[in-house]
Amino acid sequence: MSTENARTRYVVIGTGGRCTMYITALCTTHADAGELVALADINPGRLEYYVNQAKTDYDVDVDTFDPAALTEYIQTKNIDRVIITTPDFTHADYIVESLKAGADVVVEKPLTVNAESSARIAETVKETGKEVVVTFNYRYSPRNTALKAAIQEGKIGEVTSIDFSWVLDTVHGADYFRRWHRQKENSGGLLIHKASHHFDLVNWWLADAPERIYASGGLKFYGAENAAKRGITPHLRGTRDDAEKDPFALDMRTDEKIKKLYLDNEHHDGYLRDQDVFGPGITMEDNLAIIADYSRGAVLNYSLNAHAPWEGYQVAVNGTEGRLELEVVERAAVQPLTTGGVPVDPSITDDARSNQVRAKGERLVLQRHWQEAEEIEIVEGEGSHGGGDKLLLDDIFYGPGNDPYKRPAGLVDGIHAIAVGICGNKSLISRGPVEVKNVDLGLSAAAEAAE
Numbered sequence: 220m221s222t223e224n225a226r227t228r229y230v231v232i233g234t235g236g237r238c239t240m241y242i243t244a245l246c247t248t249h250a251d252a253g254e255l256v257a258l259a260d261i262n263p264g265r266l267e268y269y270v271n272q273a274k275t276d277y278d279v280d281v282d283t284f285d286p287a288a289l290t291e292y293i294q295t296k297n298i299d300r301v302i303i304t305t306p307d308f309t310h311a312d313y314i315v316e317s318l319k320a321g322a323d324v325v326v327e328k329p330l331t332v333n334a335e336s337s338a339r340i341a342e343t344v345k346e347t348g349k350e351v352v353v354t355f356n357y358r359y360s361p362r363n364t365a366l367k368a369a370i371q372e373g374k375i376g377e378v379t380s381i382d383f384s385w386v387l388d389t390v391h392g393a394d395y396f397r398r399w400h401r402q403k404e405n406s407g408g409l410l411i412h413k414a415s416h417h418f419d420l421v422n423w424w425l426a427d428a429p430e431r432i433y434a435s436g437g438l439k440f441y442g443a444e445n446a447a448k449r450g451i452t453p454h455l456r457g458t459r460d461d462a463e464k465d466p467f468a469l470d471m472r473t474d475e476k477i478k479k480l481y482l483d484n485e486h487h488d489g490y491l492r493d494q495d496v497f498g499p500g501i502t503m504e505d506n507l508a509i510i511a512d513y514s515r516g517a518v519l520n521y522s523l524n525a526h527a528p529w530e531g532y533q534v535a536v537n538g539t540e541g542r543l544e545l546e547v548v549e550r551a552a553v554q555p556l557t558t559g560g561v562p563v564d565p566s567i568t569d570d571a572r573s574n575q576v577r578a579k580g581e582r583l584v585l586q587r588h589w590q591e592a593e594e595i596e597i598v599e600g601e602g603s604h605g606g607g608d609k610l611l612l613d614d615i616f617y618g619p620g621n622d623p624y625k626r627p628a629g630l631v632d633g634i635h636a637i638a639v640g641i642c643g644n645k646s647l648i649s650r651g652p653v654e655v656k657n658v659d660l661g662l663s664a665a666a667e668a669a670e
């Protein structure tokens with residue numbers, strides 16, 4: 220953390236999409252807390268994009284280094300904290316190396332993608348006494364905090380069960396099937412890559428930990444085999460050069476940032492940001508269901524769909540004194556992206572498309588036994604994500620304050636969030652329930668380190 224005399228010295232590894240929030244914060248709103256010393260990435264083009272942006276937009280000079288020389292860079296440049304925004308399967312090695320080299324770590328969710336690397340991270344934290352912060356931004360969203368507050372204040376008594384359904388649409392959901400995520404060893408599949416956000420919310424809402432997991436699901440919509448079964452042949456869709464024909468295609472030429480970051484830099488590493496969602500090689504599921512038993516007795520019934528016509532989520536929390544329901548519509552309907560390279564109707568925004576059947580918005584309802592339902596106000600703050608991003612960044616860069624909702628997440632939280640997905644993935648193979656205690660995730664080392 221920063222002191223009055225010296226700012227904490229940061230490096231960021233992984234200069235793709237997600238690093239923007241951290242780089243911007245360190246160059247602007249949180250520059251008093253930390254100095255952005257350097258960036259690293261295996262792709263020199265993306266690295267250069269952010270170095271130029273720091274200079275042009277914020278007048279900040281940023282150094283670069285080869286990620287293979289991380290230890291040397293940390294030690295010779297006295298780096299205090301490493302922010303890791305690389306693909307999920309690379310997190311563990313960078314975390315362990317950073318800690319051993321003497322730096323603390325801030326890592327994007329998910330902490331990592333399997334049990335072995337989770338245990339390795341926990342052992343290293345115990346050995347080195349260094350810190351790992353996992354950034355769970357969903358906790359900071361005002362609606363999710365409002366639900367936490369209502370449960371914590373005992374408005375529905377003791378929680379007995381949760382129904383949680385998350386739908387990703389054919390814009391956002393499809394995107395995971397175009398990139399590195401599509402191979403399960405890279406992302407842990409959506410149960411880890413995406414749903415670790417959701418399981419973290421449940422763990423945090425309940426202030427409890429999962430004990431036993433049963434999962435079911437599969438790849439039922441995307442992928443070459445499913446497309447062939449439905450008669451969707453490649454010639455019916457656009458190619459990369461006429462992507463505007465295909466509503467499932469990402470036309471990287473039409474988005475300046477995506478073009479500069481990914482399309483223009485493919486020649487360095489062959490990273491294709493716009494792979495065909497109906498092409499071969501996808502090894503992760505797009506429809507998933509989980510039943511999880513929690514240690515104090517609550518049961519979670521969860522589902523994830525990645526090809527819905529709208530995007531959002533519904534949570535119902537049952538308690539001994541009533542029920543809370545949170546309904547969120549993030550996008551009411553997906554508009555075909557383009558026709559002939561131009562938006563179908565540029566005047567139709569997501570908001571304007573909302574109709575009376577499904578409208579973009581959110582609603583938190585409390586109904587206690589024997590009483591009428593009442594709506595709980597969701598209080599938004601200033602800035603992006605209802606003010607949630609600022610609170611998250613404050614906790615990361617200034618250190619956790621005295622938060623009544625305990626939003627800052629440490630290593631134990633990071634492990635509990637992936638525990639459901641890791642055990643869920645085992646359950647998908649064994650087709651039976653998996654006890655969390657039978658999988659070595661490093662939870663006891665992490666708990667010891669936290670004492």
Ligand SMILES: NC(=O)c1ccc[n+]([C@@H]2O[C@H](COP(=O)([O-])OP(=O)(O)OC[C@H]3O[C@@H](n4cnc5c(N)ncnc54)[C@H](O)[C@@H]3O)[C@@H](O)[C@H]2O)c1
Pocket residue numbers: 232233234235236237238259260261262265286303304305306307309327328329354356412
């Ligand atoms: N909290 C959230 O809501 C949220 C949102 C998006 C992404 N994320 C997380 O952020 C991380 C990055 O996701 P993204 O969408 O920015 O991905 P991305 O593909 O856009 O960027 C990843 C970057 O890492 C680089 N890279 C790949 N392998 C590397 C290696 N071995 N060493 C160094 N650099 C390497 C790539 O060249 C690329 O520039 C992921 O862990 C993802 O789960 C979190």
